[in-house]
Amino acid sequence: MSSLDHAAVQHIHRDDYGSRMGMWLFLFTELILFGGLFIVYAVYRFTHQQEFHLAAQELNTTIGLINTIALLTSSMTAAMSITAMQKGNIRFAKGLIWMTIGFAFVFMINKYFEWGAKIHHGIYPGSKELLAKPDGEILYFGLYYVMTGLHTLHVIIGVIFFLFILRQIKQEKIQPTKYVRLENSALYWHLVDLIWIFLFPLFYLIH
Amino acid sequence: MSDQHHEETHIIEYGQYVYIWLGLLAFTGITVTVSGINLGNWTIVIALFIASVKSYYVLNYFMHMKYEDKVFKAFIFTALLTFFIFLSFTFWDYSFAR
Numbered sequence: 001m002s003s004l005d006h007a008a009v010q011h012i013h014r015d016d017y018g019s020r021m022g023m024w025l026f027l028f029t030e031l032i033l034f035g036g037l038f039i040v041y042a043v044y045r046f047t048h049q050q051e052f053h054l055a056a057q058e059l060n061t062t063i064g065l066i067n068t069i070a071l072l073t074s075s076m077t078a079a080m081s082i083t084a085m086q087k088g089n090i091r092f093a094k095g096l097i098w099m100t101i102g103f104a105f106v107f108m109i110n111k112y113f114e115w116g117a118k119i120h121h122g123i124y125p126g127s128k129e130l131l132a133k134p135d136g137e138i139l140y141f142g143l144y145y146v147m148t149g150l151h152t153l154h155v156i157i158g159v160i161f162f163l164f165i166l167r168q169i170k171q172e173k174i175q176p177t178k179y180v181r182l183e184n185s186a187l188y189w190h191l192v193d194l195i196w197i198f199l200f201p202l203f204y205l206i207h
Numbered sequence: 208m209s210d211q212h213h214e215e216t217h218i219i220e221y222g223q224y225v226y227i228w229l230g231l232l233a234f235t236g237i238t239v240t241v242s243g244i245n246l247g248n249w250t251i252v253i254a255l256f257i258a259s260v261k262s263y264y265v266l267n268y269f270m271h272m273k274y275e276d277k278v279f280k281a282f283i284f285t286a287l288l289t290f291f292i293f294l295s296f297t298f299w300d301y302s303f304a305r
Contacts, residue, residue: 017276020275020279021278021279021282024279024283025282028282028286031286031290032286032289032290035290035293035294036293038294039293039294042297042298043297043298043301046298046301061239065235065239068235069232072231072232072235073228075228075265075269076224076227076228076269078269079219079268079269080221080224083218083219083220083221086216087218186269186270190265190266190269190270193265193269194262194265197258197262197265198258198262200238201238201251201254201257201258202254205238205239205242205254206242206250206251207242207243207250
C-alpha cells in the first residue's frame with residue numbers, strides 16, 4: 001500500500017513552491033542586469049546634471065504616462081487571471097490574459113512611434129545629430145535606447161510567455177488546481193512593470 | 208522538515224486588485240504633478256520614494272510576496288541589499304576618485 005502510494009507520488013511529482021522559488025531567483029538576476037544599468041545611469045546623471053535635464057526635454061511625457069498606465073493595468077489583469085484560474089473560471093482567466101497581451105501591444109505600439117519620432121529627428125545611437133551634442137546628452141540617449149530597448153525586449157518575451165500559457169490552458173496542462181506556470185509568467189510580467197515604474201520618472205520626468 | 212512548506216492557496220479578490228491599481232495610478236499622478244514643480248534635488252528624491260512605494264505594492268500584492276514564505280522575503284532582502292551595496296560602493300569610489 002505504502003509503496004504504491006510512494007510510486008503514485010513519484011509519478012505526479014510536482015513542486016509549485018520550488019517552481020516559484022526558481023522564478024524568483026531568476027528575477028533577481030534580472031534585478032542585477034537592470035540594476036547595473038541603473039547604477040550607470042545614476043553616476044552619469046550625477047556628473048552631467050544639466051545635460052540630462054536638457055536631453056529629457058526631448059522625451060514625450062504623455063507617451064511615457066500612457067505607457068505607465070498601460071503597464072500598471074496589464075499588471076492588474078495578469079494578477080487577476082490567477083484569481084480567475086484559482087476560482088475555476090477558465091474563460092475569464094483567458095480573457096484577462098488576452099487583455100494583458102493587448103495592453104502590452106499598446107505599450108509596444110507607443111514605443112514604436114516614440115522611437116520612430118526620435119530616429120526621424122536624427123536622434124539615435126551614432127547619428128551625426130546626436131554626436132554633435134554635448135557628452136551628457138549622448139550618454140542620456142545611449143542609456144535611454146539601451147534601457148528602454150532592453151525593457152521592451154522583456155515586454156516581447158512576456159507576451160510570448162502569455163501566448164504559451166494560453167496554449168497550455170487550451171491543452172489543459174494549466175488547470176484550476178495546477179497553474180504555477182501562469183503564476184511564474186505573471187511574476188515575470190510584474191517585473192517588467194516594476195522596472196518601468198523606475199524608468200518612467202528617471203527618463204521622462206526630469207524637469 | 209524542509210519540504211513541509213504548506214501549500215495553502217491564498218486567493219486575492221478582484222476588488223482588492225482594483226484598489227491596488229487605483230492606488231498605483233494615484234501615485235503615478237502624484238509623481239507627474241510633483242515633477243512639474245521645481246524642488247531642486249528633492250524632485251528626484253520624491254520621484255524615487257514614490258517609485259519605491261509603488262514597487263512595495265506591486266511586490267506584495269500583484270506578486271503575492273505578502274503571502275509567500277519567509278525564505279522568499281529573505282531572498283528579496285538579500286537581492287536588494289546586494290544592489291544597494293553595488294550602488295553605494297560605486298558612489299563611494301566615485302567621490303574619492305575625483
